[in-house]
Amino acid sequence: MGKKELKVAFLLAMRSLQRGSRSSVILTILIVAMCFTNMVFLPGMFNSIGQNITKQVVDYEVGNVLISPKSGEQYVTDLDATLALINGMPGVERATPHYSKAATLKYRQRILGVSLRAITPNDEKAVSPLYTKMISGSYLGDGDTGEIILAKMIAGDPSVKEEYEFQASLGGVRVGDSITVEWANGYTKDYRVKGIYSTGYWATDTTGYVTKSDMELVEGRPLDYADYITVKAKPGYSEKFIKDELQQYGVSQKVQTTTDLLAKSMGKALQSYAIINMVSLFVGIVITTVVLFIVITIKTLNSRKQIGILKAIGVDKAVIMHNYGFQVIILALLGIACGIIMTSLLMVYMTYNPIVTPDWSASLYLTPMDLISNSLILFVAAVIAGYVPAWQVSREDIQTAMRS
Amino acid sequence: MIEIYDLRRIYRMGDIEVRALDGVSLEIEKGEFLGIMGASGSGKTTLLHMLGLLDEPTSGRIVIEGTDLSLLSDYEKAMFRLYKLGYVFQDYALVPDLTVMENVSLTAMLRKDRTEGQYRKDSVEILQKIGLYDRRDHLPRELSGGQQQRVSIARAMVNKPDILFADEPCANLDSENSRMVLELFREINEEMQQTIVMVSHEDWHKDYFHRIVRLKDGKVIADGTNGSSAH
Ligand SMILES: Nc1ncnc2c1ncn2[C@@H]1O[C@H](COP(=O)(O)OP(=O)(O)OP(=O)(O)O)[C@@H](O)[C@H]1O
Ligand SMILES: [Mg+2]
Numbered sequence: 001m002g003k004k005e006l007k008v009a010f011l012l013a014m015r016s017l018q019r020g021s022r023s024s025v026i027l028t029i030l031i032v033a034m035c036f037t038n039m040v041f042l043p044g045m046f047n048s049i050g051q052n053i054t055k056q057v058v059d060y061e062v063g064n065v066l067i068s069p070k071s072g073e074q075y076v077t078d079l080d081a082t083l084a085l086i087n088g089m090p091g092v093e094r095a096t097p098h099y100s101k102a103a104t105l106k107y108r109q110r111i112l113g114v115s116l117r118a119i120t121p122n123d124e125k126a127v128s129p130l131y132t133k134m135i136s137g138s139y140l141g142d143g144d145t146g147e148i149i150l151a152k153m154i155a156g157d158p159s160v161k162e163e164y165e166f167q168a169s170l171g172g173v174r175v176g177d178s179i180t181v182e183w184a185n186g187y188t189k190d191y192r193v194k195g196i197y198s199t200g201y202w203a204t205d206t207t208g209y210v211t212k213s214d215m216e217l218v219e220g221r222p223l224d225y226a227d228y229i230t231v232k233a234k235p236g237y238s239e240k241f242i243k244d245e246l247q248q249y250g251v252s253q254k255v256q257t258t259t260d261l262l263a264k265s266m267g268k269a270l271q272s273y274a275i276i277n278m279v280s281l282f283v284g285i286v287i288t289t290v291v292l293f294i295v296i297t298i299k300t301l302n303s304r305k306q307i308g309i310l311k312a313i314g315v316d317k318a319v320i321m322h323n324y325g326f327q328v329i330i331l332a333l334l335g336i337a338c339g340i341i342m343t344s345l346l347m348v349y350m351t352y353n354p355i356v357t358p359d360w361s362a363s364l365y366l367t368p369m370d371l372i373s374n375s376l377i378l379f380v381a382a383v384i385a386g387y388v389p390a391w392q393v394s395r396e397d398i399q400t401a402m403r404s
Numbered sequence: 405m406i407e408i409y410d411l412r413r414i415y416r417m418g419d420i421e422v423r424a425l426d427g428v429s430l431e432i433e434k435g436e437f438l439g440i441m442g443a444s445g446s447g448k449t450t451l452l453h454m455l456g457l458l459d460e461p462t463s464g465r466i467v468i469e470g471t472d473l474s475l476l477s478d479y480e481k482a483m484f485r486l487y488k489l490g491y492v493f494q495d496y497a498l499v500p501d502l503t504v505m506e507n508v509s510l511t512a513m514l515r516k517d518r519t520e521g522q523y524r525k526d527s528v529e530i531l532q533k534i535g536l537y538d539r540r541d542h543l544p545r546e547l548s549g550g551q552q553q554r555v556s557i558a559r560a561m562v563n564k565p566d567i568l569f570a571d572e573p574c575a576n577l578d579s580e581n582s583r584m585v586l587e588l589f590r591e592i593n594e595e596m597q598q599t600i601v602m603v604s605h606e607d608w609h610k611d612y613f614h615r616i617v618r619l620k621d622g623k624v625i626a627d628g629t630n631g632s633s634a635h
Contacts, residue, residue, distance in 0.1 A: 008513050015501040019543070309497040312458050313511050313559065314486025316479060399459045402497070 001318055009319045012310075013326035016299070024295065025331070031291045032335020032382065037342045039284035039374050040366055044343070045355075046273040048365035050266065056201040056360075058258050063127050063230035064239045065246065066261060067095075068254045075225035076253050082229065089245055091237035094126035097226030099215050105154070105208075106180040107170040110162075114154065116181070116208050118215035127232040130197060130204065137175030137195030140211050148181070148191040150208040152198040167206060187218045200361070229253075281377070288378055289385040292331065296324055296386045300393035307393060308401030317394040321387070324394075328386025335382075336375045343371070406432040406455065406567070406599070411464035413450050413622075424450040425461070426622035434469075435597040437589065439604055439613030447622040448603040449494055449571055455601065456491045456569050457481045468567070486511055490560035492570035494603075496552040498544040498559070504531070505540040508559045515563065523562070530558045533588065549576040557585060561592065568592075570602040574609070586612045 017025055058064060067086075069076050076082065079097055086095040099118040104111060121140040125131050131139040140149055156169025173179060173193055182188040191210070199205055216223050233242050239257035246255045300307070307320055343366065350363035413425040424447045432438055440448050453459040454466060457473055466473045468488070476484060485491070498507050505527060512523030531537040534554040536547075544552050553576050560568055568589070574582035590612055592598045602613070610616060618626040 002516070004514055004516065008510065011506070011513075012499075012501070015506070019501045305497075306499055306501070309493075309499055311482065312456070312485070312491060312493070312497065314482055314484075314489070315511070315514065316482040316486075319514070397460075399453070402458070 001322065005316065005319045006322065008315070009322035010326050012319075012323040013330065016303070016323070017327055017330060020299070028291065028295050028331050029335045029338055032288055032332055032378070033338035033342055035284040035288040035291075036336055036339025036374065036378055037346070038287075039281050039378065040339075040343055040370060041346070041364070042280045043273075043277040044347070044364040044366040044370070045362045046277065047370075048350075048354075049360045049362045050270070050273075051365050052360050052362065053266065054258060054262055056199075057262060059129055060199055060201045060204040061230075062228075062256075062258055062261060063096075064233040064258055065231040065242045066256050066258070067229040067231065067246070067251065068256070069228075070253050075227065076229055077225045079224045079226050079229075082251065082253075085249060086229070086231060086246065086251065089242075089249060091234050091242055091245065093232040093234045094123055095229050095231045096120055096123040096127050097212065097223075097229055099212070099223070099227045101215070101218070102184040104182040105170060106182065107173050107177070110156075110169070110171045112154065112168055112170055114207055116148075116210060118210050118212050120212045121209075127230055130199065130209075133197045133199045134195045135198050137193065139195055139197075140209060142211060143213055144194065144211045145214045145217055146189065146191055147194040147214070148179070148208050148210050149195040149197060150193055151205045152196055153205050154208055155193070155196045183218050185218070187220075189218075281374075285377065285381045288332075288335075289381045292328055292382050292385040293389060295331070296328055297389040299327070300324060300389050304393065304396065304401045307396070308398050311398045312402060321390045321394040324390030325383065325387050328382055328390075329379075332379050332382035332386075336378055339378075340371055340375070405434050405469060406430070406601075407465075407467040408432075408455075409465045409467075411451070411454060411466065412462045413447075413454065413459070414462045423622050425454070428464070428619075428622070428624055430617060430624065430627070432599065432601065434599055435593070437593045437600045437602070437612065437614045439602055439609060439616045440619060441604055441610075441616055442619035442625075444605075446619040448619055450622075451619070452491075452569050452571050452601065452603055455567075456489055457485055458491075486514060487517075487563075488566045490563065490565035490568040492553075492557050492560045492568070492573045494571040494575065496544070496549075496556040498552055498555055500544055503541050503543060504536060504547070504555050507544065507555055508562055511559070512563055518563075526562050527558075530562050534558050534584075550578065550581060553577060554581070554585070557588075561588075564592070564596060564598065567599040567601065570600065572603050572605060574604070574606065582606070582609075 067076060083095050083097065086092055097120060100115050101118070102113065103116045104113050120142060121144070122142050135152060137149070140147065150173060153167045154169055155173040156165070156171045158172030162171060170179065175193055175196060177193050178190050179193060180188065180190050212223060231242060233239060239259055243255050243257050310320055311317065343364070347364040347366065354361045354363040408428055408430040411425050411428040412423070415422040415424055428451060440451065442448055450459070454461050471484070499510065502510065508531060509523050509527040512518045512526060528537065531540055534557065536551060536554055536558070539547060539551065544555065547555065553573060557570070557573055560570070574585055577585060586609065589600050589602065593600050615629050617624055
């Protein structure tokens with residue numbers, strides 16, 4: 001195939017698209033676009049759910065890197081020295097200690113068992129956006145004792161009867177109310193509710209927080225240990241970098257990145273996502289292939305006479321085949337371009353109108369790489385689908401073609 | 405020089421067998437302006453299709469300028485048509501999606517021995533000659549039958565092929581236009597020694613032919629130079 005042949009094939013393709021049925025061209029492009037959108041929609045949504053869960057886990061659970069007791073030990077020990085060491089490392093925004101302890105909350109007739117958490121509120125601000133999620137009252141201060149902040153779901157809503165509650169609550173505690181907390185070690189005291197928050201993350205929304213200072217009173221001694229330490233990375237530093245660094249500095253505890261942690265818990269979910277993604281990819285490819293195959297087959301059948309004429313005046317069959325090839329390429333490219341536009345519009349729309357459930361919220365998360373790889377897959381499928389009938393028809397002998 | 409040896413083309417449709425060509429042998433000299441005449445169904449188009457490599461004979465052989473057509477591959481046949489032959493079809497056979505100009509220049513666009521400037525100039529020239537230059541951007545369906553026929557003639561002639569086959573090129577033309585086409589054929593035949601094989605029904609066309617071959621039921625029944633045995 002020389003340049004002249006390709007030029008003629010392209011001319012024939014353009015003219016056929018321009019002068020053929022406008023509506024069939026538009027419909028074909030639309031179908032390819034829909035297939036493309038279908039191919040990337042579910043994976044994009046799952047990506048976004050994954051991103052969302054990861055962000056929540058980072059924000060409210062473990063930061064970027066979690067330091068937990070090495071095996072066989074109950075606590076991360078030598079807390080002050082460890083915190084000082086980590087906080088001094090490059091790339092670390094802040095490291096904060098966390099405690100969690102079972103407790104029974106009592107308010108009027110309601111009794112509720114939860115696992116409460118203790119934090120160092122000021123440092124925690126650098127790690128978790130919890131302090132921005134207060135819906136009434138205020139966040140804890142470092143020295144607060146006898147004060148507690150509660151999740152909205154724990155505080156409860158007085159207008160909902162106990163038997164209709166989705167999650168057991170204290171039935172409508174408000175800021176300033178006093179609740180009784182009976183800690184697992186038997187220590188019991190009244191706490192003033194300082195604030196009520198709601199984060200949208202399940203684990204955080206079913207607990208409450210006190211300060212480390214308060215926990216020291218509960219335990220009856222200064223705490224030079226923690227249940228775990230969360231580490232927040234500075235922007236631009238990877239979790240992996242921080243983890244490696246921690247291990248190099250000789251932090252002898254168990255160090256895990258959020259990715260490590262999620263790989264385990266989300267592995268199963270990701271597997272089922274992968275299956276759904278494969279199905280939607282497969283369906284997209286099959287529909288596109290079949291549609292383009294039919295479109296080109298009909299085109300070739302309708303223009304058998306024209307094909308005969310072209311051959312009769314000396315146009316080689318390769319030129320005729322590439323004529324249809326170019327038509328498919330043009331249709332596929334336009335379809336994919338429309339698909340990318342449709343997907344982008346959906347991405348924008350879903351950013352402002354995400355699908356929200358108690359566990360996660362989803363918009364569309366697609367990288368340019370996702371779009372490119374899906375475009376390529378679809379394009380290749382389309383071209384194959386078009387070239388098969390083009391090849392078949394270009395082989396027909398002139399007599400049969402011309403007399404049709 | 406075209407040599408045809410005992411050419412047969414038999415169409416079989418179920419039990420019925422149509423002998424469209426039934427043992428035709430002919431020699432056509434280079435530079436000859438040959439007329440093929442005969443009643444409808446006598447095999448004229450079939451013969452021209454064989455010569456134009458559009459169909460394969462059931463038996464027999466065609467040799468054009470030393471090339472045995474039966475030995476050519478599909479690609480070689482396409483190239484043979486592109487570089488050596490021009491063909492005017494009985495039903496014009498224009499490409500419906502292409503304009504008049506595009507139809508005329510399409511084959512020239514494919515030829516390696518034509519530059520863009522050259523084939524544009526040639527196409528314009530031939531369209532002017534047949535009086536359709538001002539319709540160059542029209543589609544075939546926007547033209548009358550006669551006009552389409554003239555475009556088909558222009559397309560066949562634009563590359564100045566060694567051999568021009570024309571299947572009733574004047575069938576849809578008035579006598580004035582017919583005369584113009586025949587004059588054009590005579591001109592290129594005389595000036596460039598172009599071989600022309602033309603099928604015709606019209607008796608008065610005889611005056612233009614050097615030689616006339618008459619077919620009947622797929623057989624040559626008369627073969628003679630103009631004014632002699634062909635009558
Ligand atoms: N594809 C075909 N299948 C069957 N029979 C055919 C086919 N092509 C031609 N024939 C038959 O072959 C015979 C010769 O046909 P051809 O077209 O060569 O005639 P012609 O001399 O060109 O006639 P006309 O002057 O009407 O164009 C006819 O009887 C025709 O019916
Ligand atoms: Mg005929």
